[in-house]
Amino acid sequence: MVTKTEESQLKNLEIQVDNGGGGAWEFLSLVRKLKVRRSDKVLKHGLSILNDPKQRSTLGSEEWTLYEQVAVAAMDCQSLDVAQDCTKALRKRFPESKRVGRLEAMLLEAKGSWDMAEKAYTSLLEDNPLDQIIHKRRVAMAKAQGNISGAIEWLNKYLEIFMADHDAWRELAEIYLSLQMYKQAAFCYEEVILAQPTVPLYHLAYADVLYTLGGLENLQTAKKYYASTIDLTGGKNTRALFGVCLCTSAIAQLTKGKNKEDKEGSQLHSLAAKALEKDYKQRAPDKLPQLTTALKSLTLSS
Structure with missing residues (x-):
């Protein structure tokens, strides 16, 4: 960085x-x-x-x-x-350099000679299976051709070898999201968070995916990651604050008549709502009535 x-x-x-x-x-x-x-x-x-x-x-x-x-x-x-x-x-x-061979393969790719570039990359990987740049070029080449399934395949193969590459996990997560493959995206974000646990953006993205998946367990986990995003940003992430309200409301609806009121969830919802209202008063007072209406619709069941 x-x-x-x-x-x-x-x-x-x-x-x-x-x-x-x-x-x-x-x-x-x-x-x-x-x-x-x-x-x-x-x-x-x-x-x-x-x-x-x-x-x-x-x-x-x-x-x-x-x-x-x-x-x-x-x-x-x-x-x-x-x-x-x-x-x-x-x-x-x-004349014998494999590094120059990689450049030549990249030039074939730049010219749009996809088949020849693929053959060149395959040959180079046979000599050096751990060449990260070539693995990444194959992913980029598949994406350039609109071959998303191919990009997923090459990224997964790359991550089998280089599991600690959080940028590759994030790229794979974004591809899965574009295809609405949320379970797969969630797994990728778990790996990203393991590698970089203090980056709020990843906590937020993971929470969004879990909220989209729905279901009690996913919503409860999403709420935790929205809360951790708030913690990591000093309470200044509007999307995470609203995410907490959405999750606590959805959890309350799912557990209605089954469990006692989740006091912790109710308190968290109240704190998030107040923080949102304070934020809107400072930054967008004209939109405060819309926020108030939205928050009122997210009532908690008892």
Whole structure:
């Protein structure tokens, strides 16, 4: 994750380079270090160095790192001729490199030569089954072709090997949500929360999925995760506050006539409703009557 200091440093360097103040190599190095995408700027400033023999000669072995960086940026920008020239230069310098082979496969993908790219990726994975980038490229390629079932298949295969990749679990959850496969999405969010338990966004997403699934057990768990979202955000998440009200109301309706009133649920509902009203009074007073009406409809049974 990029820190605010690093983000500020990158922005300052970018402005400096764009205004002709020098520091192009430092900018390109920082982009690589932070693993951020600035493809148009990388292409522009990277080419300016590669096309200048004097500048290029000062890089030493880092010249080839720059060729690779510019090749990937060129593919992002659909400057495929530039990408091909960079890849050819790398292949000439490293004729046996699997890393260059990966770039060549990515270039085939960028050209829309899906079958050839797939064959190239398959061959590379046979040599190195743990190449994360290639696994991820297969997922991206399936999505680019509109093959959602294929993307799910490749993501699941990837996660069998790299179970700790929370970004991949989140991506899979979002795909399942788009297909209304809520049980599968819920499982993915459980894995994400295990990996990053203090990120309120994941608690909220998990609670939303459980509330959508419905049923007493899911609603009770959803209420807990809405509550944890509120706790993690210092009580400032409007969606989570409203989620608590929705859950406590739904739970009360399901348990009507079966159990005694859930005092804890009633108290939580009351606290959430008051917090919502306070928030609306400050931020959107004109919408307060609508909120009040909505909250009145979420009555708890006794």
